[in-house]
Amino acid sequence: MHEPVIKESAIRDVNFGESVVVVTPVNMYECSIGDSSFVGPFVEIQKGVHIGNRCKIQSHAFICELVTIGDDCFISHGAMFINDTFAGGGPARGRKELWKSTVIGNRVSIGTNVTVLPVTICDDVVIGAGSVVTRDITSPGVYAGNPARKMRGVDADAR
Numbered sequence: 001m002h003e004p005v006i007k008e009s010a011i012r013d014v015n016f017g018e019s020v021v022v023v024t025p026v027n028m029y030e031c032s033i034g035d036s037s038f039v040g041p042f043v044e045i046q047k048g049v050h051i052g053n054r055c056k057i058q059s060h061a062f063i064c065e066l067v068t069i070g071d072d073c074f075i076s077h078g079a080m081f082i083n084d085t086f087a088g089g090g091p092a093r094g095r096k097e098l099w100k101s102t103v104i105g106n107r108v109s110i111g112t113n114v115t116v117l118p119v120t121i122c123d124d125v126v127i128g129a130g131s132v133v134t135r136d137i138t139s140p141g142v143y144a145g146n147p148a149r150k151m152r153g154v155d156a157d158a159r
Helices: none
Strands: 027-029 067-069 102-104 108-110 125-127 141-144 149-152
Touching: none
Parallel strands: 067 102, 108 125, 125 141
Antiparallel strands: 141 149
16 A cells, blocks of 8 residues: 655745735645735635735635736636646646636626636626636626626626
């Protein structure tokens, strides 16, 4: 019988803004979290990720390398960000030059169990639970489905 290599989840080399709340256990390393943001339990935020001010990252979210999230964003439970599109028919297997980035604008809400492929999402967008975002979103509104499609515009009074 062999003994496994056991690695602990940790918070390492994170640049925190003021008044950030983190609920452990989490795995966060070499990233930055803006002022007055919240990170729930069982979240992983990888190297190079930038999360803006006043964001809320709920439990079980996975935010991979090459993701930037703007200010006043909400990332719900189980949301997953993808940087490897398996462009060669399988995982990049350490070839990070094949990875792609994701940029999330300000005031974006991403629902429970949403999957976000490498895209750009403009300001003032809501992504419905369970959606899969496969293309850039360039117009404010509410999006849902697989692939996510615009359902309606955003009410200007609700912003």
